[in-house]
Amino acid sequence: xxxxxxxxxxxxxxxxxxxxxxxxxxxxxxxxxWNTENHGAPLSxxxxxxxxxxxxxxxxxxxxxxxxxxxxxxxxHFPKSCLHCENAPCxxxxxxxxxxxxxxDGVVLVNEKDCIGCGLCAWACxxxxxxxxxxxxxxxKCTLCVDRIYNENLPEEDRTPACVRTCPSNARHFGDFSDxxxxxxxxxxxxxxxxxxxxxxxxxxNKYLPPRPRDDWADTSVLAPYLTPVAEEPRGFLGxxxxxxxxx
Amino acid sequence: xxxxxxxxxxxxFSGLGFGLLFWLGIDATPPTGWVAFVFFFIGFxxxxxxxxxSAKHLGRPxxxxxxxxxxxxxxxxxxxxxxxxALVTMGLYAAGLVFAGYDLVPLGWLGAxxxxxxxxxxxxxxxxxxxxxxWHSVWTPPLFLSLSLAGGAxxxxxxxxxxxxxxxAGALQVWWWYRGDKALGQSGTTLxxxxxxxxxxxxxxxxxxxxxSNYLLREMVYVVARRHALKLRIIALVFMVxxxxxxxxxxxxxxxxxxxxLSHVAGVLTARWLFFAEAEHVVGLYYGKR
Numbered sequence: 001x002x003x004x005x006x007x008x009x010x011x012x013x014x015x016x017x018x019x020x021x022x023x024x025x026x027x028x029x030x031x032x033x034w035n036t037e038n039h040g041a042p043l044s045x046x047x048x049x050x051x052x053x054x055x056x057x058x059x060x061x062x063x064x065x066x067x068x069x070x071x072x073x074x075x076x077h078f079p080k081s082c083l084h085c086e087n088a089p090c091x092x093x094x095x096x097x098x099x100x101x102x103x104x105d106g107v108v109l110v111n112e113k114d115c116i117g118c119g120l121c122a123w124a125c126x127x128x129x130x131x132x133x134x135x136x137x138x139x140x141k142c143t144l145c146v147d148r149i150y151n152e153n154l155p156e157e158d159r160t161p162a163c164v165r166t167c168p169s170n171a172r173h174f175g176d177f178s179d180x181x182x183x184x185x186x187x188x189x190x191x192x193x194x195x196x197x198x199x200x201x202x203x204x205x206n207k208y209l210p211p212r213p214r215d216d217w218a219d220t221s222v223l224a225p226y227l228t229p230v231a232e233e234p235r236g237f238l239g240x241x242x243x244x245x246x247x248x
Numbered sequence: 249x250x251x252x253x254x255x256x257x258x259x260x261f262s263g264l265g266f267g268l269l270f271w272l273g274i275d276a277t278p279p280t281g282w283v284a285f286v287f288f289f290i291g292f293x294x295x296x297x298x299x300x301x302s303a304k305h306l307g308r309p310x311x312x313x314x315x316x317x318x319x320x321x322x323x324x325x326x327x328x329x330x331x332x333x334a335l336v337t338m339g340l341y342a343a344g345l346v347f348a349g350y351d352l353v354p355l356g357w358l359g360a361x362x363x364x365x366x367x368x369x370x371x372x373x374x375x376x377x378x379x380x381x382x383w384h385s386v387w388t389p390p391l392f393l394s395l396s397l398a399g400g401a402x403x404x405x406x407x408x409x410x411x412x413x414x415x416x417a418g419a420l421q422v423w424w425w426y427r428g429d430k431a432l433g434q435s436g437t438t439l440x441x442x443x444x445x446x447x448x449x450x451x452x453x454x455x456x457x458x459x460x461s462n463y464l465l466r467e468m469v470y471v472v473a474r475r476h477a478l479k480l481r482i483i484a485l486v487f488m489v490x491x492x493x494x495x496x497x498x499x500x501x502x503x504x505x506x507x508x509x510l511s512h513v514a515g516v517l518t519a520r521w522l523f524f525a526e527a528e529h530v531v532g533l534y535y536g537k538r
Contacts, residue, residue, distance in 0.1 A: 003320065003321050018445075028457070052460065052461070053460045054458075054460045054461050054462050054463075055462075056463065057457075057458075057462070060457035060458065060462075061457050062453065062455070062456065062457050062534055062535075063453075063454045063455035064439075064443055064445065064451050064452065064453060064454055065451070065452045065453075065454040066445050066448050066449045066450070066451050066452075067449045067450045067452070068448060068449035069449065073449075074448070074449075075454060076443075076445060078443055080457075080534065089377075089378065089379070092321045092322065093322055093323070093324065093376070093377075094318060094321075094322055094324075095314075095315040095316075095317075095318050095322045095324040095325035095328065096311070096314035096315050096317060096318060096325075097314070097317055097318050098314075114311070114314055115307075115308065115311075116306050116307065116308045116309070116311045116312055116314060116315060117306050117307015117308045118305075118306055118307075118315070118324065119305075119307070119467065120324055120373070122463070122464075122467065122468070123249070123377055123379065123380070123467075123468065123529070124376075124377055124378075124379060125379065125531075126378070126379045126437070126442075126530045126531060127531065127534075128464040128468070128531035128534060131462065131463040131464060132307055132463050132467070133307075134463070136307070137306075137307025137308045138307055138308060139307075194444045195444070196441070196442060196443060196444045197437060197441050197442050197530070198441070199435070199436050199437055199441060200378055200379070200437065200530070201378070208444055210444065210445070210448075211445075211448075
């Protein structure tokens with residue numbers, strides 16, 4: 001059914017820390033690796049070794065430069081996957097009921113057996129979180145690794161989405177946002193977690209933690225007193241040379 | 249947005265076909281026998297041909313029947329249901345006129361209403377999308393409806409009605425373009441809100457996620473041919489409104505009427521190409537393409 005649930009029992013999603021993400025793309029690769037051989041159709045590539053390679057990815061990492069009014073520009077790596085919105089526009093536009101949001105945990109999924117590949121859900125998503133697989137002709141999207149997070153055949157530490165499990169800088173966190181004491185809820189509270197494109201009214205579940213303020217270039221180091229130049233004015237032969245060169 | 253030929257053909261010809269079926273349905277003195285057959289055949293060929301073209305762009309056309317199930321929530325599903333209901337109703341009405349020479353007035357009116365409803369649901373598929381500010385407007389349904397009614401009147405040989413409706417549709421089209429050019433700016437969505445980093449300074453896309461292209465860029469970030477947009481708008485308006493109205497003002501002849509129809513169709517196809525090619529999807533912001 002393509003109606004959205006009025007409420008979900010749990011609100012599973014991700015917190016993405018823009019402060020610690022180093023843009024290594026490990027989450028992109030682990031996501032593709034897990035999801036191409038597990039739940040649903042594989043994530044195909046077209047012309048992967050040719051001159052015009054492209055393929056289906058459920059997670060992509062952009063990089064942005066932010067230039068403040070004063071001071072140096074900052075480079076921010078920006079991973080982007082499905083945000084499992086509470087008011088998901090991709091669900092209600094679906095003509096077949098293939099696109100749905102689960103009542104039990106809020107995960108937005110595609111039932112690939114019902115998908116006709118019309119592409120309207122991808123048009124309705126402001127984040128570019130859905131991609132039509134060119135080989136399979138059905139819509140692919142982040143499943144929040146539903147085949148990992150409940151999978152009792154995996155060791156407990158692996159029961160998180162592949163992107164979270166693999167992140168070497170701990171920039172991705174998985175948890176239940178309906179529980180105010182969960183790690184993700186606490187992170188959002190403490191670090192001022194934000195929505196992206198809030199004006200689109202999608203009420204995304206995934207939250208982004210803004211980069212922490214940088215050290216200012218004008219700030220002096222705590223080591224500064226020990227690092228003062230030994231001799232400001234050259235003396236002796238160098239002093240004579242300095243003055244002599246000035247006069248020429 | 250990517251201007252897929254199948255979608256352009258679908259919206260143009262199904263709009264014209266359902267427009268023609270509308271005028272046939274409310275006709276107080278409808279044609280009968282062979283004349284009725286020809287008129288209804290043209291209407292059905294266009295409406296069904298358009299729908300068939302739209303099925304071509306599906307990734308899994310063999311499952312198309314599933315699209316009739318979600319009419320409670322999805323405009324695309326509503327469109328599919330309305331289209332079939334309109335075609336069945338008008339088919340029965342046409343059968344009465346063609347084979348029995350009998351005018352089932354209530355059936356004609358019902359079919360006409362369903363035909364217009366189909367065009368409305370088509371326009372709502374686009375108007376509902378908040379992600380494409382140029383389409384997300386109360387003016388998108390009037391634009392589609394007026395073009396459908398004007399084209400239908402032209403095809404059914406209603407000269408005066410067609411002329412006034414084409415002028416109305418032309419005016420709506422100009423207003424729609426004028427409004428649409430400001431829509432993305434007025435939507436408030438920028439790379440700053442897309443990344444949540446706008447408050448910290450000027451955000452610039454530094455590096456895309458991949459060196460190659462992808463589905464999102466191909467489907468939603470179509471930027472070619474924008475530089476010819478103004479010329480194409482003038483061409484569309486001239487063929488869609490100016491030429492057919494001028495031809496209809498001349499003494500009536502079947503050749504001039506045919507030329508007026510052909511010119512109008514060419515104009516609507518051009519305008520519909522622009523409808524897609526000029527539409528900016530907000531996802532383009534993430535790629536620094538706006």
